[in-house]
Amino acid sequence: xxxxITRKEDLNAADYVIDVIAPKVAKKFRPGNFAVLIxxxxxxxxxxxxxxxxxxxxxxxxxxxxxxxxxLDTWNVGDALYKVIGxxxxxxxxxxxxxxxxxxxxxxxxxENNAMCRELKKIExxxxxSIQSFPTKEDVYPEKERAKKDADEYILATGDGSVxxxxxxxxxxxxxxxERKIDMVFAGGDIPALQKLSELTKKYNVPVMTTVRQIxxxxxxxxxxxxxxxxxxxxxACIDGPMFDGHKVDxxxxxxxxxxxxxxxxxxxxCYNEKMKAVV
Amino acid sequence: MAIxxxxxxxxxxxxxxxxxxxxxxxxxxxxxxxxEAKRCLQCKVPLCETGCPVRMDIxxxxxLIADEKFEEAFLLSKKDNAVPAMTGxxxxxxxxxxxxxxxxxxxxPINIGKLFAFVADWARDNELMDETTPQENGKKVAxxxxxPASITCAVDLRKLGCHVTIFEALHMAGGVLQYGIPAFRLxxxxxxxxxSYLEKIGVDIQLNQVVGQNVDFEELKKxxxxxxxxxxxxxxxxxxxxxxxxxxVYSANEFLIRVNLMKAYKFPSWDTPIFCGNKVGVIGCGxxxxxxARCAKRLGAKEVYILYRRTKQCAPARAEEIHHAEEExxxxxxxxxxxxxxGNEDGWVTGIEMVKTEFKGTDKSGRPRPxxxxxxxxxxxxxxxxxxxxxxxxxxxxSNVPELETHSWGGIKVDDNFMTNIPGVFAGGDALSGGSxxxxxxxxxxxxxxxxxxxxxx
Numbered sequence: 098x099x100x101x102i103t104r105k106e107d108l109n110a111a112d113y114v115i116d117v118i119a120p121k122v123a124k125k126f127r128p129g130n131f132a133v134l135i136x137x138x139x140x141x142x143x144x145x146x147x148x149x150x151x152x153x154x155x156x157x158x159x160x161x162x163x164x165x166x167x168x169l170d171t172w173n174v175g176d177a178l179y180k181v182i183g184x185x186x187x188x189x190x191x192x193x194x195x196x197x198x199x200x201x202x203x204x205x206x207x208x209e210n211n212a213m214c215r216e217l218k219k220i221e222x223x224x225x226x227s228i229q230s231f232p233t234k235e236d237v238y239p240e241k242e243r244a245k246k247d248a249d250e251y252i253l254a255t256g257d258g259s260v261x262x263x264x265x266x267x268x269x270x271x272x273x274x275x276e277r278k279i280d281m282v283f284a285g286g287d288i289p290a291l292q293k294l295s296e297l298t299k300k301y302n303v304p305v306m307t308t309v310r311q312i313x314x315x316x317x318x319x320x321x322x323x324x325x326x327x328x329x330x331x332x333x334a335c336i337d338g339p340m341f342d343g344h345k346v347d348x349x350x351x352x353x354x355x356x357x358x359x360x361x362x363x364x365x366x367x368c369y370n371e372k373m374k375a376v377v
Numbered sequence: 378m379a380i381x382x383x384x385x386x387x388x389x390x391x392x393x394x395x396x397x398x399x400x401x402x403x404x405x406x407x408x409x410x411x412x413e414a415k416r417c418l419q420c421k422v423p424l425c426e427t428g429c430p431v432r433m434d435i436x437x438x439x440x441l442i443a444d445e446k447f448e449e450a451f452l453l454s455k456k457d458n459a460v461p462a463m464t465g466x467x468x469x470x471x472x473x474x475x476x477x478x479x480x481x482x483x484x485x486p487i488n489i490g491k492l493f494a495f496v497a498d499w500a501r502d503n504e505l506m507d508e509t510t511p512q513e514n515g516k517k518v519a520x521x522x523x524x525p526a527s528i529t530c531a532v533d534l535r536k537l538g539c540h541v542t543i544f545e546a547l548h549m550a551g552g553v554l555q556y557g558i559p560a561f562r563l564x565x566x567x568x569x570x571x572x573s574y575l576e577k578i579g580v581d582i583q584l585n586q587v588v589g590q591n592v593d594f595e596e597l598k599k600x601x602x603x604x605x606x607x608x609x610x611x612x613x614x615x616x617x618x619x620x621x622x623x624x625x626v627y628s629a630n631e632f633l634i635r636v637n638l639m640k641a642y643k644f645p646s647w648d649t650p651i652f653c654g655n656k657v658g659v660i661g662c663g664x665x666x667x668x669x670a671r672c673a674k675r676l677g678a679k680e681v682y683i684l685y686r687r688t689k690q691c692a693p694a695r696a697e698e699i700h701h702a703e704e705e706x707x708x709x710x711x712x713x714x715x716x717x718x719x720g721n722e723d724g725w726v727t728g729i730e731m732v733k734t735e736f737k738g739t740d741k742s743g744r745p746r747p748x749x750x751x752x753x754x755x756x757x758x759x760x761x762x763x764x765x766x767x768x769x770x771x772x773x774x775x776s777n778v779p780e781l782e783t784h785s786w787g788g789i790k791v792d793d794n795f796m797t798n799i800p801g802v803f804a805g806g807d808a809l810s811g812g813s814x815x816x817x818x819x820x821x822x823x824x825x826x827x828x829x830x831x832x833x834x835x
Binding site: 180318321 | 556613615627772
């Protein structure tokens with residue numbers, strides 16, 4: 098199977114979108130699933146949120162963050178990834194929730210936001226509100242890459258108020274929770290922000306499911322690297338999640354464990370930069 | 378007549394091998410193999426064969442080696458064992474064939490494992506394959522997982538003429554042979570070579586196929602005449618003690634998957650990183666614990682400790698692994714049991730609290746039962762902890778097939794013929810037992826193949 102890139106565009110200065118041929122993943126994808134990418138035969142297995150599946154293609158939003166994502170950014174339409182595996186994970190139930198919000202503040206979260214709102218809106222009895230926040234105007238994704246068309250109500254926010262509402266997704270959510278009855282909140286993005294968001298929903302007694310992004314290796318339930326603690330019980334983000342009840346997550350552990358390979362990630366980046374310099 | 382001693386196995390020097398991931402044993406030369414084979418007494422009743430889970434013709438194979446008929450020896454070993462180059466290296470021979478050898482009483486049993494590895498390697502060097510062309514019987518069998526049980530079952534069924542498709546979730550085939558056992562014990566060219574045999578005889582291996590996730594189990598049931606589930610036991614067990622969330626605490630599976638499957642020891646030219654500190658504590662004393670400890674040593678750890686609540690005499694690890702680990706400077710701390718893990722304010726592990734144990738009576742396995750000695754707690758400074766406490770059956774596939782009956786501990790339930798509660802769906806390997814050895818899983822795969830064949834010809 099050749100996992101050819103069929104589209105690659107910038108979302109903003111830091112993030113980009115790719116469409117990749119992956120028919121098996123596309124066929125079975127449900128919002129809340131993720132894919133595992135291996136870019137080269139000596140590459141790592143990286144979990145990646147899926148924004149949508151259409152025909153034999155899946156769409157993913159990727160941040161230029163570490164070595165693999167930066168290297169992939171140098172690839173073009175027509176290049177092929179070594180492996181695209183999935184869909185992995187256990188998605189939350191797609192059902193009637195009532196007034197349901199999806200809030201996101203970061204690349205993978207935005208992808209999940211679009212995917213989830215699109216499907217929730219199709220279910221009768223749901224009123225879907227999407228909140229997407231970005232630091233500033235320049236960071237805002239093009240309209241077709243946002244959940245605007247996928248939700249009943251769409252709220253764009255920027256941290257500095259340069260476009261849309263001023264504030265972070267949490268600020269917008271708080272206003273909503275004050276104003277009206279929200280039945281269910283989903284959220285994805287920056288992990289420390291998701292902790293705060295979970296605490297906020299708890300205050301208003303509204304259930305919340307958030308993506309708990311963790312480091313994965315095999316992503317099939319065998320390594321335990323992505324272990325998260327839900328009400329004291331150990332679960333694996335790769336097969337039990339990655340979305341969990343935000344009120345029950347041990348956020349301190351989740352945040353801490355994400356940093357385990359920081360040093361190694363910097364080393365890989367440095368090594369890659371040296372290599373690229375040599376190429377130039 | 379004095380008993381002639383075993384022909385010694387040449388090995389990489391411990392000082393050298395802890396700097397690489399190359400094979401520790403260097404293998405017998407033809408002369409050495411013949412000399413070792415000639416020591417065999419050719420017993421009238423070969424007890425060695427009663428100890429073999431796949432029932433190899435050990436006596437005759439050794440006789441052929443003694444006569445320098447290596448080709449015949451290879452073909453005869455291949456009759457019952459799809460992957461002799463691997464089992465020769467990883468079987469716990471001291472509990473099986475070599476343990477039953479009458480010479481074992483003298484402490485000098487025939488080195489059956491190394492002899493069989495020699496024959497398989499010789500065949501490979503001479504580009505000799507077991508050229509079976511199966512007579513197609515029109516039956517289709519799907520196998521989920523590509524570990525030792527699957528490999529054996531696939532080969533046996535293929536030889537009977539079935540069309541066999543293996544569905545493997547990972548991006549490389551072999552299961553534990555690929556992600557679990559390190560290259561210094563089982564070189565990857567050996568694994569690749571043995572797996573290439575499956576393709577040669579027409580077994581279709583499909584990678585990245587996660588049955589239940591991207592392949593419908595219902596579709597498999599429709600498309601195939603029988604299914605064999607050998608999804609393995611790869612789910613790590615944790616202590617569930619304080620501090621297990623800390624950074625620097627691994628399951629042995631994570632540590633080994635990073636090193637073996639993802640080649641983290643080649644980081645950064647390979648992308649997957651691994652963090653290994655200077656003082657490493659490995660909890661447990663099985664083969665996986667030895668593999669983890671020896672990998673840690675090769676990754677540059679200065680001090681590596683095996684922390685074990687019994688003594689190494691009762692350890693489940695192969696004798697050769699313990700011996701090699703000791704040669705490589707792994708320090709065995711016996712009769713101690715972990716209580717909790719300690720960390721610093723950055724969330725990194727800094728130590729482990731252990732408690733001393735004493736033996737009181739015996740447990741179900743017949744081994745002495747370790748009991749904690751109250752008040753004997755002490756703290757060991759470590760910066761990396763590897764939990765090698767065993768594994769439980771993988772639950773990803775099982776969770777997607779709720780109608781499949783399982784035991785409370787996660788193992789798949791089967792009848793005497795290895796058939797599950799779903800007609801035509803069989804199961805085997807560690808998915809049944811929760812964890813055994815490569816060769817036991819292979820024996821299991823062989824028995825299942827027999828049952829599946831009977832079922833298909835009913």
